[in-house]
Amino acid sequence: MSILEPSELAHVPFVSVENMMRLVNDVGAEAFMRELADYIEADFKRWPEFDKIARVASHSREGVIELMPVADTAHYGFKYVNGHPKNTREGYQTVTAFGVFSSVATGYPLLFTEMTVLTALRTAATSALVGRYLAPKNATTMALIGNGAQCEFQALAFRALCGIETVRLYDVDPAATKKAEANLRAVGFDVTACRTSQAAVEGAQIITTCTADKQYATILTDNMVGAGIHINAIGGDCPGKTELQRDILLRSDIFVEFPPQTRIEGEIQQLDEDHPVTELWQVMRGEADGRKGDAQITLFDSVGFAIEDFSALRFVLEKTAGTDYCVQLDLLADPDDPRDLFGMLQRAGAEAA
Numbered sequence: 255m256s257i258l259e260p261s262e263l264a265h266v267p268f269v270s271v272e273n274m275m276r277l278v279n280d281v282g283a284e285a286f287m288r289e290l291a292d293y294i295e296a297d298f299k300r301w302p303e304f305d306k307i308a309r310v311a312s313h314s315r316e317g318v319i320e321l322m323p324v325a326d327t328a329h330y331g332f333k334y335v336n337g338h339p340k341n342t343r344e345g346y347q348t349v350t351a352f353g354v355f356s357s358v359a360t361g362y363p364l365l366f367t368e369m370t371v372l373t374a375l376r377t378a379a380t381s382a383l384v385g386r387y388l389a390p391k392n393a394t395t396m397a398l399i400g401n402g403a404q405c406e407f408q409a410l411a412f413r414a415l416c417g418i419e420t421v422r423l424y425d426v427d428p429a430a431t432k433k434a435e436a437n438l439r440a441v442g443f444d445v446t447a448c449r450t451s452q453a454a455v456e457g458a459q460i461i462t463t464c465t466a467d468k469q470y471a472t473i474l475t476d477n478m479v480g481a482g483i484h485i486n487a488i489g490g491d492c493p494g495k496t497e498l499q500r501d502i503l504l505r506s507d508i509f510v511e512f513p514p515q516t517r518i519e520g521e522i523q524q525l526d527e528d529h530p531v532t533e534l535w536q537v538m539r540g541e542a543d544g545r546k547g548d549a550q551i552t553l554f555d556s557v558g559f560a561i562e563d564f565s566a567l568r569f570v571l572e573k574t575a576g577t578d579y580c581v582q583l584d585l586l587a588d589p590d591d592p593r594d595l596f597g598m599l600q601r602a603g604a605e606a607a
């Protein structure tokens with residue numbers, strides 16, 4: 255065999271955007287998120303088994319680039335993700351991502367995949383999974399404030415997991431609302447496009463905020479949040495980038511992913527460091543209360559945690575292994591003698607010459 259031809263150990267399965275979209279469309283986006291939510295829930299229920307840190311964020315004036323690692327004893331996963339709220343004005347996406355899932359035993363990657371589409375799916379699957387524990391029973395209507403890339407995925411996940419049929423949309427940019435309205439009508443939602451955020455929350459039992467702005471924004475004011483509402487706040491996810499007026503937080507029971515990260519990045523950065531919050535893994539294990547009553551205001555202060563990506567990577571690895579949803583990338587150097595990396599380079603040079 256030619257030295258230039260990669261051996262089996264050199265190969266890492268890679269899922270491109272094209273193949274990820276084919277997989278999701280073949281499975282169906284709602285079924286995909288329902289299954290993915292089961293993986294996320296299973297991993298949240300074994301929370302103490304993970305080696306966890308708050309993500310590593312590199313901030314600039316325009317946005318943030320983050321690395322999100324986490325491991326259990328068998329696998330290690332990480333995601334590279336950015337957040338640049340001004341990007342859409344220049345034709346770029348606000349959020350793009352890719353990730354790797356590896357064997358802890360060898361350190362070798364088992365999967366390399368696009369995660370821009372996968373992040374939208376995992377974020378929505380997590381939101382709706384949390385909604386199952388916190389949203390009022392029999393909720394049918396959700397307000398969606400911020401109608402960008404994440405918006406439709408949120409609606410679909412809440413339909414698949416919580417039975418939401420009606421969505422009320424608002425975005426500062428009417429073109430974004432128009433896009434989401436058309437997309438969501440086409441998949442059977444009862445949609446109302448609203449001119450203000452106040453109008454959007456009318457009659458909604460769940461409010462999802464998924465706006466992008468690099469500031470302490472006020473997407474919801476205190477007077478807009480009535481008794482019994484569940485707020486799914488996903489857009490406030492960086493220091494200095496929040497969506498809710500502080501008074502709302504003081505009236506809500508607040509649920510978070512990983513407190514050391516959420517205290518830095520979430521809505522609760524507006525509160526004292528010891529303000530009580532409930533960790534979702536404990537709710538899922540039945541060790542802490544979720545929704546306790548009809549009048550309670552519940553808030554999922556979502557920032558996105560590495561375990562959700564780990565679950566998504568684990569899920570995609572199982573779905574794509576041995577299929578044509580992945581292609582083999584020649585990613586890892588694999589000399590015949592593992593210690594003769596230089597010899598391999600020399601021989602490749604000679605053969606190419």
Ligand SMILES: NC(=O)c1ccc[n+]([C@@H]2O[C@H](COP(=O)([O-])OP(=O)(O)OC[C@H]3O[C@@H](n4cnc5c(N)ncnc54)[C@H](O)[C@@H]3O)[C@@H](O)[C@H]2O)c1
Pocket residue numbers: 337339342348349373377399400401402403404405424425426427430464465466467471472473487488489490491556557558559
């Ligand atoms: N929590 C998580 O796990 C998670 C995951 C992915 C993205 N996010 C965050 O979710 C947010 C949305 O992401 P996206 O990919 O949909 O971004 P996007 O840029 O595609 O869409 C954001 C939308 O918000 C709108 N908007 C901005 N300010 C507004 C305001 N004051 N009122 C109403 N609408 C407003 C914009 O016009 C835009 O249409 C971002 O802040 C992103 O960082 C969080």
